Amino acid sequence: xxxxxxxxxxxxxxxxxxxxxxxxxxxxxxxxxxxxxxxxxxxxxxxxxxxxxxxxxxxxxxxxxxxxxxxxxxxxxxxxxxxxxxxxxxxxxxxxxxxxxxxxxxxxxxxxxxxxxxxxxxxxxxxxxxxx
Numbered sequence: 001x002x003x004x005x006x007x008x009x010x011x012x013x014x015x016x017x018x019x020x021x022x023x024x025x026x027x028x029x030x031x032x033x034x035x036x037x038x039x040x041x042x043x044x045x046x047x048x049x050x051x052x053x054x055x056x057x058x059x060x061x062x063x064x065x066x067x068x069x070x071x072x073x074x075x076x077x078x079x080x081x082x083x084x085x086x087x088x089x090x091x092x093x094x095x096x097x098x099x100x101x102x103x104x105x106x107x108x109x110x111x112x113x114x115x116x117x118x119x120x121x122x123x124x125x126x127x128x129x130x131x132x
Contacts, residue, residue: 008045008053012067013118016042019056022117026095027080029054048080069119076113078122085110085126092124 013019016034023029023046032053033045044056059065071077082088089103089112100121103112109127116122 006052008055010055010057011071011116011120012059012064013056014059014065014068016044016056016058018117020044020046023054023056026092026097028091050081071120074121076121076123078116078120080122080124082124082126085124088124088126 011019020031020034024031027048029046029048031044032047033043035043037043041058041060045053046056047053057064059068085103089099092114093099098115100113100115103110107128109125111123111125114122114124
C-alpha cells in the first residue's frame with residue numbers, strides 16, 4: 001500500500017481548555033481546529049509542525065475517563081522531536097512542564113521523559129546525527 005501516512009492520534013483529556021492551554025502555551029503546539037460538535041463535545045486538534053495531529057477528546061463516559069493519563073499503560077507513549085534539545089528542555093521547564101528525569105545523552109541522542117497535563121509519559125528527544 002502506498003501513499004498512506006499516520007495523520008492523527010486521539011488523546012483523551014478531562015477538559016478541552018486545560019488541554020489546549022498545556023499543548024499550545026507550554027509545548028508550543030499550534031491549535032489547528034476547535035469547533036463545537038454539540039453542547040458538550042468539541043473537535044479540537046493541535047499539531048507541532050510535523051503534520052501529525054493530536055485530537056484532544058474529552059472523556060464522554062467512565063471507561064474513557066479511566067484511560068486518562070494511562071494511554072500507554074505507564075510507558076512512554078509519545079515522542080516529541082526537537083532540533084535543539086537544550087533550548088526546548090529549558091523552555092518547557094520554564095513553562096512548568098514536569099520532567100520525570102534529568103536529561104540523558106545516549107548513543108541515539110539527547111532525551112528526557114516528561115509528563116503531559118494528565119500524566120501520560122512523553123520523550124523529548126533530539127536524535128543524534130539526523131534531522132527530524
